[in-house]
Amino acid sequence: MNILIESIDLKIHNQINLSSFTSLKIGGPAEWLSEPRNINELHKLISWAKNKKIPSRVIGAGSNLLISDRGLDGLTICTRKMHGGDINHKTGKVMALSGESLPSLARRAANAGLHGLEWAIGIPGTVGGAVVMNAGAQGSCIAEKIISAEVMPLIGGTLQKLAKKDLLFSYRNSRLQKEELIVLSALFQLEPGHNPKEINKKTDEILNHRKNTQPYHLPSCGSVFRNPEPHKAGFLIEQLGLKGTKSGGAEISKLHANFIVNTLNASAEDIQKLISMIQIKVKEKHGFLLHPEVKQLGFKRNE
DSSP: OEEEETTTTEEEEEEEEGGGGSTTOOOOEEEEEEOOSSHHHHHHHHHHHHHHTOOEEEESSOTTEEEOTTOEEEEEEEOTTOOOEEEOTTTOEEEEETTSBHHHHHHHHHHTTOBSOGGGGGOOSBHHHHHHHTOEETTEEGGGTEEEEEEEETTOOOOEEEEGGGGOOBTTBOGGGTSOEEEEEEEEEOBOOOOHHHHHHHHHHHHHHHHHHSOTTSOBOSOOBOOOTTSOHHHHHHHTTOTTOEETTEEEOSSOTTOEEEOSSOOHHHHHHHHHHHHHHHHHHHSSOOOBOSEEESOGGGO
């Protein structure tokens, strides 16, 4: 069954499998799901859920997400169609809507001769998700380039503009992970005046390096664990001889130990078993717990 919000010609779908909405290709059905194309549609969806008194949540590209096999109750709002923005070649200011692909934005910035987002070329997420997670790679992160983010409460209400200092960024973290605020757009300051060929060359080098060192050929959620500085999670896992360890259709990547890949119809439980096993073995060896970077939804302990 589908519902049409006629005032904005937007469909809300019932019982849609979420495996096609995550990079792991895992996830049970969403009770309700919709993909807004702009902020107005997003606001209408939040109002609909509020009127129906059902829970709602927002996902982006699903690249850092593990969803339960039993699925999600309430309304799941996927923002991946909320893309677009503006690049100012002269000032280096870049505005992007939350659903804009981070690699696409990095490439557009490179073509404009703007330096500062080359590292983002291989991160298959959205701008919104990157801001929430303070995504990073190659020693750089979102917090270094962001000026502000426009957000809205998940329960609806007034739009707010949060400056960088108000977002309380730290390693792979921000206040947006603790508060129910939806990222609508973000404004970045990049460095203008560079040769697009040189920026694209550097961008290509980073992308090729990632492809050669990470399992891009298989579904994954990216890095599973945060690095317990000064250590690297992948190195710790590899030193324990866990590369290639399997649970059902899931496997600790033979190419990069901090990746768990879906090799053959893996379940969310398969992924969770490997996450728990890694945590136990690292704790036994080194005395500390690795903290997952991947966000887990629909599991009893997270509700």
